């Protein structure tokens with residue numbers, strides 16, 4: 001009874017171990033699924049596949065055979081043929097493949113045995129013991145190959161089955177110590193398998209995170225570059241717009257200045273025309289009075305003297321009648337030019353009307369004015385006008401007046417000059433008469 005109790009305890013312990021390890025025996029549990037999904041995601045994100053160090057290559061047809069053997073309904077004959085082909089194959093199998101082949105043979109044997117004894121209620125103990133021994137022998141052979149296989153590969157589910165099978169068959173042969181050791185070996189390798197899975201998963205997650213992080217950084221840099229490029233384009237546009245506006249402003253300013261300058265020239269020309277005599281180009285009557293009044297005003301407040309000459313061409317009516325009005329105009333032009341040439345630069349010459357001219361001589365006393373008048377008179381009298389189809393000589397009469405009285409007006413001065421000029425005419429023309437001489441002669445007549 002005591003022995004039976006101990007056996008039952010050992011069987012219960014083994015069953016508990018089997019239940020705890022059953023989850024690990026599943027080819028794909030929750031952790032595997034998670035790992036698979038991570039690997040799939042990582043592969044999609046072009047993460048390099050996980051690499052297992054020192055892993056021996058395994059024939060692609062061997063692993064599906066082992067998966068098939070773990071199912072309930074198996075075509076034993078087909079699998080047996082496939083395994084026989086592997087065994088008889090001339091291709092040299094490596095340690096891992098030999099290991100799995102032996103495990104597969106053990107699984108096939110186990111499956112066949114179970115199928116054969118499924119219907120019979122009483123199992124022959126001798127036959128069962130022999131079957132167990134054969135299975136154990138196959139699995140022990142496989143276990144010997146473990147030395148040539150890396151621990152990471154041995155921790156794979158397909159390889160781990162060896163320990164579970166061995167443990168089960170040791171237990172069946174009541175070798176509980178060995179069964180316990182196999183369970184222990186199984187758990188140890190299973191933990192390695194889980195640990196490796198976890199590490200791989202962490203590594204995969206890290207790689208995935210790194211890739212995502214790099215992608216995010218790349219997108220960020222691309223956006224920043226795009227932003228910079230847009231900013232550069234905007235700055236260039238702003239610069240070209242500023243340049244365009246600047247050029248527009250400069251052009252407008254130049255145009256405005258040109259128009260202003262043209263307007264100023266037209267205005268000055270018009271102003272000059274309004275003050276110029278058409279025929280001779282000298283100042284006209286209006287300009288004469290303007291300039292004369294201004295000069296008289298200036299000389300009212302200073303000691304220097306201002307003299308005025310009134311010049312009239314002698315017998316101009318006769319000349320007009322003789323040579324015609326047109327040539328008479330030419331004579332007036334030449335006479336005015338000769339007078340202008342004789343004047344000082346500071347003097348002012350104007351055409352008063354018809355054949356009458358007025359010269360304003362600033363800073364010229366009576367003597368100086370008379371000298372200038374005499375000079376003009378001689379110059380015209382000695383000029384040969386015959387080249388202009390005019391009479392050889394043309395003479396002029398000049399009346400000279402000096403502004404002795406500081407209170408005198410320009411009109412009075414002009415009137416005095418006119419009187420003096422008529423005195424010169426009266427004396428026989430081609431002569432110069434000063435106003436003070438008229439006054440003296442008048443004074444003598446009174447006496």
Ligand SMILES: Nc1nc2c(ncn2[C@@H]2O[C@H](COP(=O)(O)OP(=O)(O)OP(=O)(O)O)[C@@H](O)[C@H]2O)c(=O)[nH]1
Nearest residue numbers: 312313314315316317318320325326328329354355
């Ligand atoms: N060709 C020409 N003749 C003019 C012009 N203006 C006035 N005359 C003429 O000039 C003449 C001036 O004559 P007066 O000054 O009165 O007399 P004069 O013949 O010069 O004789 P005295 O002055 O006494 O020597 C007139 O016959 C006017 O018709 C002009 O622009 N051109």
